[in-house]
Amino acid sequence: MGLEAKLNGNSFFTTTVDALTEWARKNSVWPMPMGISCCAIEMMASGDPKYDIARFGSEVMRFTPRQCDLMIVAGTVTYKMSHVVRKIYDQMPDPKWVIAMGACTSSGGMYRSYPVVQGIDQFLPVDIYLAGCPPRPDNLLNALIQIQEKIGRTKARDFQDKPLPRLTVVQPNGEFLQNN
Amino acid sequence: MASPKELLEQRLNEKFSGENFIFNEHRNELTVSLDKKNIIAVCKYLKEEPELAFRLCEDITAVDWATRKNRFSVVYHIYSLKMNFRLALKASVDEKDCNIDSVSSVWNTANWHERETFDMYGIHFNNHPDLRRMYMPEEFEYHPLRKDFPLMGIPGSLSLPKNKN
Numbered sequence: 001m002g003l004e005a006k007l008n009g010n011s012f013f014t015t016t017v018d019a020l021t022e023w024a025r026k027n028s029v030w031p032m033p034m035g036i037s038c039c040a041i042e043m044m045a046s047g048d049p050k051y052d053i054a055r056f057g058s059e060v061m062r063f064t065p066r067q068c069d070l071m072i073v074a075g076t077v078t079y080k081m082s083h084v085v086r087k088i089y090d091q092m093p094d095p096k097w098v099i100a101m102g103a104c105t106s107s108g109g110m111y112r113s114y115p116v117v118q119g120i121d122q123f124l125p126v127d128i129y130l131a132g133c134p135p136r137p138d139n140l141l142n143a144l145i146q147i148q149e150k151i152g153r154t155k156a157r158d159f160q161d162k163p164l165p166r167l168t169v170v171q172p173n174g175e176f177l178q179n180n
Numbered sequence: 181m182a183s184p185k186e187l188l189e190q191r192l193n194e195k196f197s198g199e200n201f202i203f204n205e206h207r208n209e210l211t212v213s214l215d216k217k218n219i220i221a222v223c224k225y226l227k228e229e230p231e232l233a234f235r236l237c238e239d240i241t242a243v244d245w246a247t248r249k250n251r252f253s254v255v256y257h258i259y260s261l262k263m264n265f266r267l268a269l270k271a272s273v274d275e276k277d278c279n280i281d282s283v284s285s286v287w288n289t290a291n292w293h294e295r296e297t298f299d300m301y302g303i304h305f306n307n308h309p310d311l312r313r314m315y316m317p318e319e320f321e322y323h324p325l326r327k328d329f330p331l332m333g334i335p336g337s338l339s340l341p342k343n344k345n
């Protein structure tokens with residue numbers, strides 16, 4: 001960053017914990033590629049060297065929701081599929097964000113008919129709606145930058161106060177232990 | 181040599197004499213309308229007769245005529261590799277007696293095609309090995325390709341996940 005040139009010996013910076021966590025969080029947004037139909041092709045394109053989503057620290061598309069921060073819902077969500085999308089979203093650890101990529105996910109798009117959910121915000125909290133059918137990869141990168149700006153406004157403690165999920169652990173002696 | 185159409189006409193009338201077949205040719209596509217009670221016998225014959233050999237069942241679907249007396253037509257698209265000839269079979273089904281025999285014992289492919297037709301039109305296929313819905317959720321009560329089903333569906337008939345946050 002150019003700063004390291006000024007540092008010599010045992011130099012140090014002072015900063016706030018908020019600034020540090022925000023910087024770390026927003027530059028390592030790992031996406032969950034929820035590629036359901038044609039928009040997923042453009043999502044893949046944004047990972048290639050030409051558009052290179054790695055410049056923003058988001059090149060690690062994880063195929064397990066447990067390692068992701070950002071769900072990119074790319075494609076037509078039917079009522080039958082909506083339960084799957086929600087289940088995967090619920091498995092992602094907090095904090096998490098959602099991009100509704102494309103006309104279909106944002107509003108049902110051209111599928112104005114009975115099987116397609118007319119906008120995934122009916123069952124998911126959406127952060128960014130992305131216009132286009134399909135949106136170009138640079139548009140997806142723009143959405144990612146917007147998400148980063150949004151993450152930049154969070155504080156370190158913002159996601160600390162959610163109650164832990166109720167878990168049951170079986171002890172070696174066969175007893176059940178509950179965390180709360 | 182007789183054309184496939186002549187051959188079919190001759191063979192079917194000979195084998196099933198007394199039954200009513202209507203042959204209809206439109207733009208080089210032959211359609212045979214038949215009574216639904218003959219469907220298995222005719223399909224079996226068309227498949228197993230060595231000269232005809234309709235071994236490939238390409239699709240099974242239906243048409244909803246809404247106000248016609250026999251409301252539905254079940255349509256079978258079959259193909260003979262031997263003759264390089266495509267044939268459509270049509271059988272009428274009434275709404276009150278909404279069933280037809282399954283041909284999945286003749287062509288295994290028919291299994292899923294019939295499930296789809298059942299899902300979309302609510303036509304029951306007798307003796308089908310596994311007549312479940314194909315596309316719509318199991319608990320869905322309607323048949324979307326029927327003409328009286330609204331395009332945007334029936335509100336509340338399909339469930340969404342509960343928004344917990």
Ligand code: SF4
Binds near residue numbers: 037038104132
């Ligand atoms: S918005 Fe367009 S490109 Fe994207 S999933 Fe829908 S139809 Fe396909």
